[in-house]
Amino acid sequence: MLSACALAAAIRSGDLAPAEVAARCAAAIAEREEEIRAFTALDLDAMQEQARRPDLAGLPLAGLPVGVKDVFDTVDFPTAYGSRAYCRHRPAADAPVVRMIARAGGLVAGKTSTTEFAFTAPTTTRNPHRTAHTPGGSSSGSAAAVAAGMVPLAIGSQTAGSVIRPASYCGVTGYKPSFKLIPMLGSKTFSWSLDTIGLFAAGVADVAFGASAITGRPLAIDPAARPPRLAIVRTSRAGSASPDADAALHAAMRAAERARASIREVTLPPEVETADDAHAIVQAYEAALALADEWDRHRDLLSPQLVAYLEQATTVTPEAYDAARRTTRLARHAFTDLVEGFDAVLTYSAPGEAPVGLASTGSSIFNRLWTLLGAPCINVAGSTGASGLPIGVQIVGRFGRDRAALTAAAFVEKAIRAA
């Protein structure tokens, strides 16, 4: 994998030119894309042409190539949202995040594959670690492109578990910031209360670097931080964790403890646990409205699973939705109280290794609650399951305290590597 931090440092010191990085990415894509199928649109010539701009080294992203999930609008690439209904779509404007990347001196290498409207109908993208396995979804292409060393940085989005899960399956770092830290505008909305932009990169320092560069916020790892106080949270869904997931969490706990983190097992209060069910209600109610046009006009171009989902979704009443929103609000307060006294939560990223086959992108059972709470989440890579595929652990922080969450994640990452 390509470390965004290391590449940017080498560019800034003059050891490497942006054009050399772009050439390296172009070569990796040329070599592996036919097998991995991470991209839906590419323009490697344009990327390499842009990489010759003389001002790039001085910009925050230093000319690094970036993969952009194909739910975000781009003027320079077709934008299909993973849907047959948009197969010839060319947006009129770039999504703000695409402009933020460009302003920061990032080069959009291409659009990365997404499940249909970032829901469940899979892409043909393969897991670079074992190509018969799913890379996870919905940000399938972004996770796979980073894992395959094609780009040092990629943008995805998470409505349930679409950043953390594929990051875990592909053995990369995934970072879902606090809700709305980066604007989701210019994307195809599935759920306006849940859709959240995320980043993929090799390590925790790399996603922190990428997020800092794109947002202009001070999100880099705090080098002066003391060992974190970690709340170990298994949730009432712990029974869905495979022995692999349990082993990865256990190993991360022990490694963090050895590195002098404080560790305490914590049970979520009922107000937080019950909010897990609210996620499905919020998502369904909003998806039925967000995809109203596609439902009314292009139903024949939607996947059977999306049609079945939206059919059910239209039965969610405004009253049920309002109640789920209230449950969410109470859960957010209760979670904030809970993490008072901790630096972060350490929990499962996914139920296990990437499942075999490309028909399903896996389960978001260990992700959707945190998405609903709007909390920053990071998949920390570094462990492997029984079959040798990657499996991560998840750091969850307090809303708006992204730097603290990233710093705790970097600590756990280092501890796992040292173990």
Add this chain to the structure above:
Amino acid sequence: MLSACALAAAIRSGDLAPAEVAARCAAAIAEREEEIRAFTALDLDAMQEQARRPDLAGLPLAGLPVGVKDVFDTVDFPTAYGSRAYCRHRPAADAPVVRMIARAGGLVAGKTSTTEFAFTAPTTTRNPHRTAHTPGGSSSGSAAAVAAGMVPLAIGSQTAGSVIRPASYCGVTGYKPSFKLIPMLGSKTFSWSLDTIGLFAAGVADVAFGASAITGRPLAIDPAARPPRLAIVRTSRAGSASPDADAALHAAMRAAERARASIREVTLPPEVETADDAHAIVQAYEAALALADEWDRHRDLLSPQLVAYLEQATTVTPEAYDAARRTTRLARHAFTDLVEGFDAVLTYSAPGEAPVGLASTGSSIFNRLWTLLGAPCINVAGSTGASGLPIGVQIVGRFGRDRAALTAAAFVEKAIRAA
């Protein structure tokens, strides 16, 4: 003006056919549009054709024609967002609110004029009460079209004061629901924390009818409600209210009191008052990102006032934005505490009558705080200023208690009419 409630009732009782209503609207538009310039796109033939559908009378909107502000995407009409940069733009999908209108049996008569990206650069729309005066903005065409009797219902949006102010200037009812009651998706975003869909109609019962029909929520006026307890709030900006605005507020207070409402003057706590300044910071920070593409690619097609605004807007730091968001959160809590014990706030809608000329759409000084708080707001029409132009008063409710706010507004409206 056309009462949406009365027309829908006549259609349901069989006294009137949807096609007759459509023909009446088409005739009013044909008669006055050249002078008023409320629409940017019209298809009166298509509307009248659709009005013959046999199922309309049984649907919530009963086939009523609706004007849709041209910040909302429509497949069947060009969508320019009031901007030269989008003069040939045809969106790929209808905004969810447009589909909600269609599903409810409303007929989109056309697109109504908006200031550039719903900011300040004015349209050529004229105030139907006196055509040398502005109708207000940014929802200029929607307010004017309802005031001119062209349509019984129109959709607008408010980021600062873009629904309540034009409603006051045009002597119509404007209703800005609680934030996100109706999804803003498929609109050109100016500020994602502030942009809120609003409705225009003749009377309070008409906007309540329209909002109920479009959302499927029970928002109709509560006929069993007792006379409301009204908090009279002038704010620290009361010095900007003209004698006309003061007289209108005073008249509404006295009329409500005579109708047995309880009236108490209330001073806003400092946590709420200071939030007024937060509006500008939130709006500027978000606009600079929301319009990133237009700034980067089409600056030559933006108005000088928008260019000047965005130039300043880019200087707002993430820290200042975060602080403004915290101020907003505290203000929302403080306002909720304040209105405990009241049914609604009664306050100014606008500083005075519609100003003369079309160069400015007037001031949002009495609107932006309530938009920031996400509170439901209703302009109650019925008064006139010294020069004979309309001037309204504003009912502000508690977030999420839209029916109570509408019911209080209907009470004040009736009291003003009776006075």
